[in-house]
Amino acid sequence: DAMVIQNPRYQVTQFGKPVTLSCSQTLNHxxxxxxxxxxxxxxxLLFHYYDKDFNNEADTPDNFQSRRPNTSxxxxxxxxxxxxxxxxxxxxxxxxxxxxxxxxxxGTRLSIL
Amino acid sequence: xxxxxxxxxxxxxxxxxxxxxxxxxxISGTDYIHWYRQLPSQGPEYVIHxxxxxxxxxxxxxxxxxxxxxxxxxxxxATLRDAAVYYCILSFQNNNDMRFGAGTRLTVKP
Numbered sequence: 001d002a003m004v005i006q007n008p009r010y011q012v013t014q015f016g017k018p019v020t021l022s023c024s025q026t027l028n029h030x031x032x033x034x035x036x037x038x039x040x041x042x043x044x045l046l047f048h049y050y051d052k053d054f055n056n057e058a059d060t061p062d063n064f065q066s067r068r069p070n071t072s073x074x075x076x077x078x079x080x081x082x083x084x085x086x087x088x089x090x091x092x093x094x095x096x097x098x099x100x101x102x103x104x105x106x107g108t109r110l111s112i113l
Numbered sequence: 114x115x116x117x118x119x120x121x122x123x124x125x126x127x128x129x130x131x132x133x134x135x136x137x138x139x140i141s142g143t144d145y146i147h148w149y150r151q152l153p154s155q156g157p158e159y160v161i162h163x164x165x166x167x168x169x170x171x172x173x174x175x176x177x178x179x180x181x182x183x184x185x186x187x188x189x190x191a192t193l194r195d196a197a198v199y200y201c202i203l204s205f206q207n208n209n210d211m212r213f214g215a216g217t218r219l220t221v222k223p
Contacts, residue, residue: 004156033211042200042213043157055210090156094211098204099145099164102211104156 003027006091006105013081014113021076021108023091032074033102034066035090043090049074050096078110086112117201117214124220125191133186133217135201140181145204147211148175148186150197157200157213160186196221 005024013019023032030051035043047056049068063085065077078085088109092102118136125131137146147162161168161175163184168175174187188195200216 035213042198042215045210045212048210092156092211098143099162101147101159101162102149102157104158106154106156 004091004093004103004105006089006108008108009106010109010111012111012113013078015083016080019078019081019110021078021089021091021110023074023076023105024072025074025091025093025103026072027093027095027103028071029093029095029103030071031094031096032068033090033092033094034064034074034076035092036085037088037090037107039087046076081110081112083112086110117203119199119201119214119217121215122218122220124222125188125195127193127221127223128190131188131191131195131219131221133188133199133201133219134183135185136183137201137203138182140203141205142181143205146175146177146181146184147202147204148173149200149202149213150195151200151216152194152197160199162204191219191221193221193223195219 007022033048034046037043046060067075088107090107092104094100094102148160149157151157161173163175176185198216198218200213
């Protein structure tokens with residue numbers, strides 16, 4: 001059974017049109033992450049939540065926002081997508097502590113027209 | 114933050130062991146060493162992690178140098194399904210950051 005679910009698997013939006021990607025988890029983990037992965041590159045951490053505490057990476061563009069209304073759900077909002085934002089977006093969760101493994105969803109591939 | 118260094122690519126023959134190295138010379142005493150792999154068109158998958166002692170699980174073994182400045186992921190018998198990008202990551206105590214390095218692309222030849 002999938003434990004970290006990302007919807008949709010594929011998303012197409014227009015240049016400048018806001019888009020929201022969603023992630024849900026059944027693990028009751030208190031940490032949730034969003035990564036951006038461009039072709040042939042490693043995943044790049046955008047931000048993460050520890051419970052409701054939001055932690056933004058210093059180089060994450062302001063165009064990217066996130067919401068976590070409850071433990072199970074986390075959203076990635078891209079306010080004005082540019083062509084350079086086309087990528088795979090990965091959601092992950094982990095329990096508290098640096099010795100806990102991450103569980104990833106299969107990602108949402110975002111295309112910008 | 115401590116960084117990891119891995120070879121860009123490695124090749125192996127099917128059913129032979131594979132040793133994937135990772136250098137983390139600036140590791141601190143409380144950093145855990147994690148390994149993940151990513152198959153094409155999938156999210157990364159947890160493989161193994163450890164702190165000081167060598168670790169074994171059903172997927173792989175992790176050998177950690179005594180000074181902890183390097184580690185090696187060991188796949189005992191590579192299969193074609195093990196072809197993936199393997200990432201070595203350090204996680205920091207009391208910090209939930211998990212940042213990926215460039216990883217090693219493993220090719221398995223039949």
